[in-house]
Amino acid sequence: MVEFDAWNFLYPGTWVIFIVIGTPVYAAILGWFLGKPRDMEKALMALTYLIGFIVSMWVGLYVLTQIIGLVFPPAM
Amino acid sequence: MSSRTPTTDDIVRPMQSTAKWYYVVFGVASVLALVWFGLWSIQLSRGLAVTNLTDWGSAGGVTWGLYIGAFIWWVGIAHGGIILSAAVRLFGMKRYLPVARLAELLTIGALSMAGFYIVIHVGRPDRIVTSVVQAYPVTVHQSPLVWDVTVITMYMVMTLTYLGLTIRYDLARIRDDLPNILEPVYKIATIGYSESEDEVIERIVWWLALGVIVMAPLLLHGGVIPWLFALLPSMPGWQGAIQGPQFLTIALTSAIAGVIILALALRRAYDWHHILTDDVIRGLTLWLGLFSLLFLWLQLQQVITGVYAAPLDQRSFAAAKVTNPYYQFAIGVVLLSLAYIFAQAVKAHIFSPMRSLAASLLVLAGTLTEKILFVFEGLEYPTFDMYYNTPGHYFPSPIEIGSLVGTIALCTLFFLVIVKVVPVIELHAIEELRGEGHSHVEGDD
Numbered sequence: 436m437v438e439f440d441a442w443n444f445l446y447p448g449t450w451v452i453f454i455v456i457g458t459p460v461y462a463a464i465l466g467w468f469l470g471k472p473r474d475m476e477k478a479l480m481a482l483t484y485l486i487g488f489i490v491s492m493w494v495g496l497y498v499l500t501q502i503i504g505l506v507f508p509p510a511m
Numbered sequence: 512m513s514s515r516t517p518t519t520d521d522i523v524r525p526m527q528s529t530a531k532w533y534y535v536v537f538g539v540a541s542v543l544a545l546v547w548f549g550l551w552s553i554q555l556s557r558g559l560a561v562t563n564l565t566d567w568g569s570a571g572g573v574t575w576g577l578y579i580g581a582f583i584w585w586v587g588i589a590h591g592g593i594i595l596s597a598a599v600r601l602f603g604m605k606r607y608l609p610v611a612r613l614a615e616l617l618t619i620g621a622l623s624m625a626g627f628y629i630v631i632h633v634g635r636p637d638r639i640v641t642s643v644v645q646a647y648p649v650t651v652h653q654s655p656l657v658w659d660v661t662v663i664t665m666y667m668v669m670t671l672t673y674l675g676l677t678i679r680y681d682l683a684r685i686r687d688d689l690p691n692i693l694e695p696v697y698k699i700a701t702i703g704y705s706e707s708e709d710e711v712i713e714r715i716v717w718w719l720a721l722g723v724i725v726m727a728p729l730l731l732h733g734g735v736i737p738w739l740f741a742l743l744p745s746m747p748g749w750q751g752a753i754q755g756p757q758f759l760t761i762a763l764t765s766a767i768a769g770v771i772i773l774a775l776a777l778r779r780a781y782d783w784h785h786i787l788t789d790d791v792i793r794g795l796t797l798w799l800g801l802f803s804l805l806f807l808w809l810q811l812q813q814v815i816t817g818v819y820a821a822p823l824d825q826r827s828f829a830a831a832k833v834t835n836p837y838y839q840f841a842i843g844v845v846l847l848s849l850a851y852i853f854a855q856a857v858k859a860h861i862f863s864p865m866r867s868l869a870a871s872l873l874v875l876a877g878t879l880t881e882k883i884l885f886v887f888e889g890l891e892y893p894t895f896d897m898y899y900n901t902p903g904h905y906f907p908s909p910i911e912i913g914s915l916v917g918t919i920a921l922c923t924l925f926f927l928v929i930v931k932v933v934p935v936i937e938l939h940a941i942e943e944l945r946g947e948g949h950s951h952v953e954g955d956d
Contacts, residue, residue, distance in 0.1 A: 446652035452661055456730045460665060463722030467715050474711040480703070481715050484675050488668040497640040500630065504637025507555035 515785040517944045523688040524781055525930040532780065533927065540923040547917020550910045551631065559634050563908045571891040572898045573905035578632040580883030581915055583736060585625035586663070587762030587878065590732060591770040592618030592670060594763065597724040600717055606794055609786050609940040612677075613777065614770045616935060618670045620925040621769065622663065624918040631914055655742060658735040666731055669723045676716050679704050681938040693932060733759035740889060748828040748889035757809040763802040764845070765878045768871035771795050773926070775868050777935065786936060786944065789864060793855075796867045800852030803845050803874060810842060810881075828892040832884070841880040844873040879915075883907070 464485075467478040554561050563570050564578070595614040598604040630636045643660060650657040682689070682697050683704045689697060737758040740749035771792060778787040817829025832838055848870035855862035887905045929935065 448650075448652040448654065448658055452651055452658055456658070456662055456665075456726065456734070459722040459725040459730070460669070463669070463718045466718030466721070470714055470718060472711050472714060474708070477708055477711045477715060481672060481676060481719075484672040485668055488671045488675075489664060492664065492667060493640060493644070496626075496630075500636045500639050503555065503630075504635070507552070509635060509637075510558075 517786050517941045519685055519688065519938070519941060521781075521783065521786060522934045522936045522938065522941060523685055525935070526690055526932070527688070529931075530780070536923065537927050540920040540927065543916050543920035544924060547913050547920065550913040551917070554631075554910055555636075561908065562911050563905055564911075569901065569903040570905045571887075571903045572893070573887045573890045575890060576887040576905055577883050577907040577911040578628050578914065580886040581879065581918065582625050582628035582632070583758070583882045583886070584765060584879045585621045585628065585918065586732060586736060587758075587765040587882075588769040588875075589618045589621035589625065589666075589766070590727060590762045591621075591766035592616070593720070593723045593727050594766060595770060596673065597720045600720045601724060605943055606791060608943055609788075609791060609936055610770055610774050610795070611940070612674075612937045613773055613935050615670060615674050616926070616929055617766075617769055617773055619667070619674070620922045620929075622667050622670070623925070624922050626663065626667075627918060627921070628914070655735060655738045659739060662726065662731045662735045666723065666727050669719060669726070673716055673719050673723070675700065676712050676719075677937070678933060679712065680709060681934050684938060685934065690931070696932070728759055728763070732762040740885075745894050746889045746892075747822070747824040747894055748832070748885070748892055753809060753812060757806075757813070760802055760805040760809055761878050761881065764799065764806050764874055767795055767799040767802060768874040768878075771799065771867055771871040772875075775864055777930070778864075783936070786940065789862075792864050792867055793862055796852055796862070796870065797856060799867075799871065799874065800849055800856065803849045803852070806878075807842065807845060807849065824892070824894040828888065831892055832888060835884060835888070837880050838884055841877040841884070844877040848873050848877075 464482065467481050468475065559565050562576075562578075564574050564576050592615040595607050596611045599608050599611045630639065633639055643657070647657065651661065679701050682701050683706075686697055686701070733755045737754035740746070741751055741754035744750050774787045774792065774795070778784055814829060814833055817825050818833065821829065851861070851866055851870050855866070891905060
């Protein structure tokens with residue numbers, strides 16, 4: 436009997452994140468560009484919002500944590 | 512229900528005048544937040560040794576406790592936004608339109624507090640971003656912690672995008688009534704706006720709501736967050752497929768309770784009784800009852816399968832759980848709230864906004880207690896008890912308890928600031944209440 440082991444060809448996180456959890460995000464973005472009423476400019480604007488918020492969130496967190504690191508330097 | 516007709520003036524009032532209570536609440540919340548920052552600075556200087564999370568052995572082997580329990584609790588509260596917005600936008604439940612934006616803002620505030628808890632819980636916050644980002648291409652394939660970071664990021668940015676797009680309609684129309692000092696902010700927020708975009712933007716946010724309503728409840732709070740625990744076979748209190756539904760019901764219960772508290776606080780503060788009506792509060796109270804019932808039902812499932820002829824490790828965990836007075840408190844207060852909700856459903860005169868407020872506060876106390884217990888009892892009762900001969904028991908340190916006060920104060924400050932910046936009630940809600948209708952809410956519940 437051949438034992439099935441998903442780990443042999445695909446790590447769980449690969450399909451859990453990029454296929455299962457990604458699907459609603461892909462569906463929303465496809466809906467923006469392919470749904471009707473269609474307006475490419477506004478769909479691009481929405482995509483810019485989405486990417487802009489991802490970047491600002493992580494850059495903001497980076498700045499905040501660096502400030503914490505400067506104010507409270509690790510003990511040597 | 513009040514016979515007053517809602518107007519645009521109602522929704523811009525928070526930005527045009529400041530009452531005495533505002534300064535008092537702002538002052539108290541600021542002091543509490545500062546006290547917490549003082550306590551946190553002790554932790555940042557001396558490390559996690561000042562918490563009770565590092566005492567392997569003497570604290571029962573608990574390295575995750577209040578911080579992670581509170582993190583889950585805040586993510587749960589954050590669910591209110593998308594449930595209500597989706598109910599309005601996807602299912603046409605226009606009754607809840609007046610609380611939709613409040614709930615979306617609660618998502619932003621509560622998710623920020625959840626994220627803050629992760630920063631609080633690490634010994635070296637300055638390493639978070641670099642370690643997560645650099646290792647992401649490798650860790651995302653295997654680590655549930657990284658799945659968690661991914662989905663929370665997506666949930667946050669999708670909610671922000673949703674808010675950013677829907678608020679353009681309001682800001683463009685009431686800009687003259689908004690504070691001049693924030694003009695540059697409003698200019699950026701409405702960049703390129705024209706009335707012809709309304710229909711397209713409605714469709715774009717409809718798709719966004721559809722994406723988030725699937726992702727947030729089913730794949731975040733019913734998915735990656737419970738999987739942080741449920742995938743560990745060595746912890747009988749954590750492991751198992753029931754954790755997904757259980758986490759989701761607790762999240763939904765906390766979320767509705769949070770929205771009720773927020774709606775009642777703002778209704779009183781800004782005399783919005785004719786907008787956030789008793790009818791809306793009663794509807795939310797009934798939803799709270801339904802989710803509380805599901806929460807208790809899933810608790811019953813876990814208790815029964817744990818105490819009746821269960822494997823030894825599960826029996827040991829279940830016995831510890833049901834005999835813990837804090838667990839009895841958590842279940843007791845949710846039961847009490849449910850009794851009120853059931854009674855007011857049968858006899859309408861039993862309903863009162865203050866009772867619904869009390870029920871919501873009790874439910875939030877219950878869900879927070881249950882979540883903290885879930886996290887640390889899961890660690891205290893593993894299948895192989897390494898600390899049997901060095902008995903100890905975890906109890907949160909004052910610094911950990913202080914974080915709860917601090918994050919609640921910070922979330923309060925967030926709302927005190929946001930009511931001064933943007934309208935927290937959608938203009939659509941006012942139009943709808945005045946009978947001017949709007950295309951995106953076609954049906955009724």
